[in-house]
Amino acid sequence: MERAARGFVTRHADGPTVTTPLRIAEVIAVGSELLGSHRVDTNSLFIAERLSGIGIDLRAKAVVGDEQGRIADLCRQAMSRADLVVLTGGLGPTDDDLTREAVAQVLQLPLVEDAAISAAIERRFARRGLQMPAINRRQANVLEGATVLDNLHGTAPGQVVERGGKVIVLLPGPPRELQPMLHALCDGMLGARAGKERTFRATLFITGRSESHVEEAVQPIYSAWRVSDPPLETTILATPGQIELHLSLKSADPSAAGTMLNDARDRLASVLGADVFSTDGRFMEQIVGDLLRTRHLTLAAAESCTGGLLLSRLTDVPGSSSYVRGGAVLYSNEMKTSVAGVPGALIAAHGAVSEPVAIAMAEGIRERTGADVAVGITGIAGPGGGTPQKPVGTVAVAVVAPGGSVRVRTFSFPGGRAQVKFHATQGAMDMVRRALQGL
Amino acid sequence: MERAARGFVTRHADGPTVTTPLRIAEVIAVGSELLGSHRVDTNSLFIAERLSGIGIDLRAKAVVGDEQGRIADLCRQAMSRADLVVLTGGLGPTDDDLTREAVAQVLQLPLVEDAAISAAIERRFARRGLQMPAINRRQANVLEGATVLDNLHGTAPGQVVERGGKVIVLLPGPPRELQPMLHALCDGMLGARAGKERTFRATLFITGRSESHVEEAVQPIYSAWRVSDPPLETTILATPGQIELHLSLKSADPSAAGTMLNDARDRLASVLGADVFSTDGRFMEQIVGDLLRTRHLTLAAAESCTGGLLLSRLTDVPGSSSYVRGGAVLYSNEMKTSVAGVPGALIAAHGAVSEPVAIAMAEGIRERTGADVAVGITGIAGPGGGTPQKPVGTVAVAVVAPGGSVRVRTFSFPGGRAQVKFHATQGAMDMVRRALQGL
Numbered sequence: 001m002e003r004a005a006r007g008f009v010t011r012h013a014d015g016p017t018v019t020t021p022l023r024i025a026e027v028i029a030v031g032s033e034l035l036g037s038h039r040v041d042t043n044s045l046f047i048a049e050r051l052s053g054i055g056i057d058l059r060a061k062a063v064v065g066d067e068q069g070r071i072a073d074l075c076r077q078a079m080s081r082a083d084l085v086v087l088t089g090g091l092g093p094t095d096d097d098l099t100r101e102a103v104a105q106v107l108q109l110p111l112v113e114d115a116a117i118s119a120a121i122e123r124r125f126a127r128r129g130l131q132m133p134a135i136n137r138r139q140a141n142v143l144e145g146a147t148v149l150d151n152l153h154g155t156a157p158g159q160v161v162e163r164g165g166k167v168i169v170l171l172p173g174p175p176r177e178l179q180p181m182l183h184a185l186c187d188g189m190l191g192a193r194a195g196k197e198r199t200f201r202a203t204l205f206i207t208g209r210s211e212s213h214v215e216e217a218v219q220p221i222y223s224a225w226r227v228s229d230p231p232l233e234t235t236i237l238a239t240p241g242q243i244e245l246h247l248s249l250k251s252a253d254p255s256a257a258g259t260m261l262n263d264a265r266d267r268l269a270s271v272l273g274a275d276v277f278s279t280d281g282r283f284m285e286q287i288v289g290d291l292l293r294t295r296h297l298t299l300a301a302a303e304s305c306t307g308g309l310l311l312s313r314l315t316d317v318p319g320s321s322s323y324v325r326g327g328a329v330l331y332s333n334e335m336k337t338s339v340a341g342v343p344g345a346l347i348a349a350h351g352a353v354s355e356p357v358a359i360a361m362a363e364g365i366r367e368r369t370g371a372d373v374a375v376g377i378t379g380i381a382g383p384g385g386g387t388p389q390k391p392v393g394t395v396a397v398a399v400v401a402p403g404g405s406v407r408v409r410t411f412s413f414p415g416g417r418a419q420v421k422f423h424a425t426q427g428a429m430d431m432v433r434r435a436l437q438g439l
Numbered sequence: 440m441e442r443a444a445r446g447f448v449t450r451h452a453d454g455p456t457v458t459t460p461l462r463i464a465e466v467i468a469v470g471s472e473l474l475g476s477h478r479v480d481t482n483s484l485f486i487a488e489r490l491s492g493i494g495i496d497l498r499a500k501a502v503v504g505d506e507q508g509r510i511a512d513l514c515r516q517a518m519s520r521a522d523l524v525v526l527t528g529g530l531g532p533t534d535d536d537l538t539r540e541a542v543a544q545v546l547q548l549p550l551v552e553d554a555a556i557s558a559a560i561e562r563r564f565a566r567r568g569l570q571m572p573a574i575n576r577r578q579a580n581v582l583e584g585a586t587v588l589d590n591l592h593g594t595a596p597g598q599v600v601e602r603g604g605k606v607i608v609l610l611p612g613p614p615r616e617l618q619p620m621l622h623a624l625c626d627g628m629l630g631a632r633a634g635k636e637r638t639f640r641a642t643l644f645i646t647g648r649s650e651s652h653v654e655e656a657v658q659p660i661y662s663a664w665r666v667s668d669p670p671l672e673t674t675i676l677a678t679p680g681q682i683e684l685h686l687s688l689k690s691a692d693p694s695a696a697g698t699m700l701n702d703a704r705d706r707l708a709s710v711l712g713a714d715v716f717s718t719d720g721r722f723m724e725q726i727v728g729d730l731l732r733t734r735h736l737t738l739a740a741a742e743s744c745t746g747g748l749l750l751s752r753l754t755d756v757p758g759s760s761s762y763v764r765g766g767a768v769l770y771s772n773e774m775k776t777s778v779a780g781v782p783g784a785l786i787a788a789h790g791a792v793s794e795p796v797a798i799a800m801a802e803g804i805r806e807r808t809g810a811d812v813a814v815g816i817t818g819i820a821g822p823g824g825g826t827p828q829k830p831v832g833t834v835a836v837a838v839v840a841p842g843g844s845v846r847v848r849t850f851s852f853p854g855g856r857a858q859v860k861f862h863a864t865q866g867a868m869d870m871v872r873r874a875l876q877g878l
Binding site: 032033035036037038039040041042044045046048049052058059060061062063064065067070074077081093094095096130133135136153174176235237244246301303306307308309310311312314315316318319320321324325326327328329330331332335338339368369381382383384385417418421 | 472474475476477478479480481483484485487488491497498499500501502503504506509513516520649651652654655658662674675676677685740742745746747748749750751753754755757758759760763764765766767768769770771774777778807808820821822823824853854855856857858860
């Protein structure tokens with residue numbers, strides 16, 4: 001715990017001080033499971049982002065199975081091209097965790113058991129009332145001369161070694177173990193060793209338009225920025241429920257970069273209007289949560305086809321208990337009637353998936369819970385249940401605003417069951433946002 | 440179109456017939472955008488799956504930016520290790536599409552413009568009423584002697600070249616262009632060249648034990664299989680809420696492989712007992728759903744800290760409307776009382792996060808909905824709200840089984856808010872499973 005508080009500690013500090021700035025990095029993700037068809041190496045995205053923030057470019061990344069010779073080959077090749085090599089994974093306790101051994105082979109360094117680390121791992125197990133399995137002792141093996149990075153969320157420590165002005169970093173594979181270590185490194189040693197240029201970024205999140213419609217609106221604007229000095233890069237990404245515009249700029253002058261990015265963001269926002277819901281990286285559930293919290297309003301929801309996903313997303317936000325009252329998942333018609341008071345005759349007349357039923361659900365749950373804002377969602381998530389009139393993807397959403405005024409809308413979402421559920425929650429939250437912002 | 444129907448056509452067929460089977464593949468994904476923090480190379484998952492089906496192992500994969508020298512280096516290194524090298528992306532029309540040039544450099548082959556391809560690209564533009572931009576002519580450049588793979592969904596054709604018994608495949612980056620080409624190759628030329636062996640797989644999903652405790656239990660068993668003939672590989676993966684054992688086996692005899700895998704799976708299941716919840720790849724929400732459906736039972740839930748995630752996960756399964764009644768998200772104490780009838784005195788005596796309250800929530804929602812099985816969840820998801828007695832991660836779960844018998848348990852989950860929410864839903868579903876299976 002004490003070591004953790006200090007970030008990391010240099011155990012050995014022989015060798016000359018090297019001052020060449022780190023500019024180019026490569027990542028090697030280790031793990032046979034990453035070569036299968038189920039796992040994607042998402043760590044490298046985080047590493048790319050974090051390194052780019054301190055001006056280090058990720059130039060290549062590789063994924064390799066649990067084979068010591070291969071890992072060593074790749075490490076050697078990466079060291080011949082890059083200033084910084086980050087290896088992730090393969091630091092676990094089992095036989096097939098070979099990253100330590102591979103790097104030891106490349107650098108011709110012995111591995112030595114670190115008593116402090118094995119004691120820490122033992123304590124970690126003891127805290128959970130468990131004895132440390134003998135195999136975990138391997139995780140205390142450290143490259144001679146390495147800086148040890150404490151692991152706050154797991155057993156395997158990270159390690160940093162330098163060789164001829166190059167830096168080699170070993171990080172554990174689980175993201176929640178890796179991320180704090182990389183943060184500490186970028187704020188500390190790696191940040192100090194990088195050059196003066198930093199990458200600055202801004203984002204806009206948009207909903208209610210397709211990717212090509214966003215592109216059409218903004219392309220004439222951003223294309224000129226590519227050739228400005230310094231050039232400002234714009235990337236458009238379509239993700240579930242939102243289109244994202246990512247702006248980035250390399251500069252050694254934070255204040256000039258900030259001004260340039262703010263101007264660019266405002267320019268793009270002005271042509272996209274109310275469809276821009278976030279200009280600071282907050283997601284929809286945070287935007288809606290902050291609107292509710294700052295206005296001291298509470299929310300409740302009655303969900304049918306989304307099955308609880310709307311309330312679950314809203315309650316993913318820390319502190320949401322101050323504005324989320326709760327609600328009901330009303331999968332059957334009987335429950336729509338008994339819990340939200342939706343008249344059976346209304347369901348019979350319009351069908352369970354209809355705007356009148358969505359409104360009755362929202363009004364019913366609002367009355368039942370005393371919330372200021374209420375949402376009713378009813379739709380067909382599929383794959384079954386669609387009809388020619390109401391195909392899969394049809395979702396009616398009603399929002400009752402604080403004064404009691406009602407907005408209702410029928411969406412037609414593409415995709416499978418999971419997509420329809422997600423899009424419906426995104427559409428419902430956007431309706432709440434627009435209602436609260438008077439848009 | 441005519442060429443497409445035939446899969447692909449060998450334009451040149453000089454050189455001797457090589458019969459060494461293809462066993463080992465490497466993938467090189469080309470594109471600077473894949474080195475940023477937003478795009479993941481998902482093509483390689485598809486390629487891994489498809490190649491493994493015909494017995495070719497993906498041993499490594501690399502992502503590289505649009506730099507000809509780097510692409511060439513990686514291609515050369517991959518060819519020194521693998522029988523099959525698949526390059527994806529970098530076949531577009533622009534200056535920074537350099538895969539063709541890089542491979543030409545490695546193989547020292549000229550690029551020749553293929554008149555049939557440029558005519559096809561021209562026709563493709565003409566169909567949309569457009570003239571082919573001059574830069575698209577680059578996409579008609581083919582490595583001399585290459586087999587051309589028609590692109591049904593875009594302009595860049597794929598290419599296959601052989602050199603010294605090794606096969607080099609160039610595929611376009613967009614998944615909908617790449618996938619049909621790879622299907623055709625695996626069903627055709629690659630399948631024929633792959634040898635008779637295929638990969639067979641089995642999985643076990645486990646809950647309620649840590650990765651190291653699963654490892655300790657099964658390691659003595661599977662370590663012997665590694666040296667059996669044929670060897671059976673076992674991989675342990677820890678994913679949120681479950682530990683996965685993946686078994687795989689290469690064999691030219693599907694029936695013998697099936698028997699061997701089934702025996703192995705049964706052997707592992709026997710030492711892990713009731714903690715094994717799935718031996719056929721079904722996830723927990725499907726397992727619980729199938730138990731409910733086949734027994735004609737319905738389920739309802741009253742959720743506090745999970746905020747609707749339990750019901751949302753259960754309703755992710757198609758057809759879940761036949762057994763999920765619905766339920767309530769009771770974030771506030773008042774709602775626990777008004778909706779689920781939890782006595783205020785009970786909350787005052789034991790605290791909202793307590794086993795008596797979880798039981799009262801489950802019994803209340805069961806009565807209210809008439810469901811056969813009911814779940815009550817109350818806990819502290821964090822980051823706020825923890826106390827020394829009840830720290831963040833404390834979650835009480837109650838399950839009322841069809842006969843009315845009650846099980847209750849207090850968990851202590853690690854991790855942040857999202858992890859605690861997820862683990863709590865996994866733990867609750869596992870309690871339902873064990874109750875229904877009488878475990």
